[in-house]
Amino acid sequence: MSTAVLERSLVERLVREALKGQTNGYAGNGKAGPPNKLVVNVSARHCHVTQEDLERLFGKGRKLTPFKALYQEGFFAAEEAVTLIGPRQRMITNLRILGPCRDHSQVELAFTDAIQLGLDIPVRKSGDHRDSPGAYLMGPAGMIRLERGVIRHERHVHMGPADAAHFGVKDGDRLNLRIKSDCSAVLEDLLCRVAPASKLEVHLDTDEGNAVNVAKATKVELFK
């Protein structure tokens, strides 16, 4: 029966491998497309940590070790992973840390993950921890208690200034995402995050990616 524990460590990797990459490369909307190709990626559950929390979890002087580059320049999945412990000793093992380190520690789960863990989490943008629960993070060198910061990261789209101009949006505006698949849907109100160096990329969580079967999407399109 203990194989169920081992499964947990496979979920992130499987979801990431199954959904990432396959969803890259669909043109936005043909001839009048955005300056850059629209990429839709699914973020499996993960966490971000401060350098201070990293050292509490992995030991003094520890630095994050890049394991796999993410689509946005300079970001990576780290080799380091932790165990997330929620109420009543329920836990999720092998929760990947994404780098580089940030000025706040934060855990990003899908609702399916949170329900399994027994947590009621809010939908928030990164860094907004209002009314969010905490949890324990356990690493090989120690355990830390997050007072809060376990959230479902709201669906969003990264883009640079040229794409923002194309879509007629500014940072903080909203766009809709149409996905054509055998589970077609329009996901509404994606938060636009505009930054000079950003590449055009939608981030969904695993619930969203699985709900719309984005791995087998035949078309993805952003619109106002």
Next chain:
Amino acid sequence: MSTAVLERSLVERLVREALKGQTNGYAGNGKAGPPNKLVVNVSARHCHVTQEDLERLFGKGRKLTPFKALYQEGFFAAEEAVTLIGPRQRMITNLRILGPCRDHSQVELAFTDAIQLGLDIPVRKSGDHRDSPGAYLMGPAGMIRLERGVIRHERHVHMGPADAAHFGVKDGDRLNLRIKSDCSAVLEDLLCRVAPASKLEVHLDTDEGNAVNVAKATKVELFK
């Protein structure tokens, strides 16, 4: 670490309790609403079995014991639950059987469940097992091997003749579902299943219900 196994048994119940009921009772579309109130329910993973398979799993002469009535008249979650075993010994415990018994055994999972189990499942309507994988089901009296029949049940809406007339659809047609929440979306192409005794009810799986946060929906609406 073995608490992770126990968690599995809580997931179905938590999801069902969290999502069911709370989503009942939203009127379809105000003054020109359908004859009957639109109910959106989330089906956690479950299975259906034939009487013959039930007896192999639970013993000769066994009958399903109703545990909780479902919204559609005559259907119920049974007290009986099985362990679902996929490739490489990964498993899901406490998979609820829904009654009454059917003329085919079938397992209905969300993609998140299937990925965890290591299965690549197709999106199908009930009874359509084309290209679907099999699995083992284990009960207290025995284990059976399903050659196929593990599917993601496609999103659908049950309705009676009066509702079908209101929406202008017949059995097998498609409708879209708009959900307003903090994760708003339009889920497209819900299969209409029209039967004389059916009540107006949408069935989503847990990925879909969680993706759109249907538990906190402020409005749900069916449209062509």
